Amino acid sequence: MITIKRLMPDLLEDYLDFFDYRAFSDGSPFYPCYCSAFNMSRERIHDEFFRQAEINGGGSDGWKKALRDSAVRMVMDGEIQGYLAYDGDKAVGWCNANDRLNYCRVGEFDLSAVPPDEPCDDCERKGQVKSVVCFEISPEYRGKGIATKLLEAVCQDALSEGYSYLEAYPVEDEGLQGLAFTGPRRLYEKTGFRVITRKGNTLVMRKQLSRIIAACGNDCSACPRYAAHPYEKSEAELRHTAELWMKIGYRDHIVTNEEISCTGCKPENWCRYHVVKCCKDKGISNCSQCELYPCDNMKECFEVTKSFKPKCQQVCTEEEYNQLKKAFFEKEQNLMALRKNTREEG
DSSP states (O other): OEEEOOOOOHHHHHHHHHHTTTTTOOOOOOOOOSSSSSOHHHHHHHHIIIIHHTTSSHHHHHHHHHHHHHHHHHTTTTOOOOOEEEEEEEEEEEEEEEEGGGOOOOOOOOOGGGOOOOSSSSSSSTSSSSEEEEEEEEEGGGSHHHHHHHHHHHHHHHHTTOEEEEEEOSSSSGGGGGOOOTHHHHHTTTTTTTEEEETTEEEEEEEEEOOOOOOTTTTGOOOOOOSSSTTTOOOHHHHHHHHHHTTTTTTTOOOOHHOOOOOOOOOSSTTTTOOHHHHHHTTOGGGGTTTTOOOOOHHHHHHHHHHHHHHHHSSSSSHHHHIIIIIIIIIHHHHHHHHHHHHHHH
């Protein structure tokens, strides 16, 4: 059974083990590679790869050590981001995915002819576009749908992180020596990407990510409780959320996984502000469509929600707090954005 894990510093040894022993066991011409050059400026590649390889004694051993040492630093510092696919406890696949503005270049290239650093013209800020720049699957595991599983994980996390788009860079033909490490066009097409432009031999493909904004402005797609498809949560994830809800004061005890799990607000569900029922009675989808917005009821809702922020900042990890922020603490901005879009479309 294949499982997907997001790369974190504690998975460094698995990452290195994959690239050392399995990623290129078929004699790929791209070996050795630790998938780091996308994040590195041309100058940095020269210093950390070519110059350091000479310092290491040159040859293939000096080159590999330079790449490997650089990758170790970058994984530990969080520069290299992505996902590992596991068969049991063995990493058998990799996908490099990161914020577009964290990359110096995207698309297929060869380290023997490093292209210039490439600014991004179609991304205004961090948190807007997440890029998928590389796949590598162990030869004996190819053709088993692992790349699709990796891409699904990227998509789900990008949604919960508030990204507007996923972007990918397959090549027009079969790529360098037919290996196309940026992923084939058909992989992206079947998961909802479309071509937005071409840059030489590279297709730039994007998938728009849909957020699920509740009637009150909460972002369900970022909520750790939300478990509707495709946001299913494992038993361990739900247990963690139940513990988190008590830690931040949303509950006075740890509730069951069944109770913490949510598949969306319904009028009959308990809500101190009765927002869903109010919207249903008025025939609207959310509060931004109401002529009375923001009413006194919603103003109180915003203030009570904000009152939880100091406690959350105090007791949560950075990752936990950022998720709660996207899910709950930006409800007012979400509703204002919906209201603005509605007026512009009207």
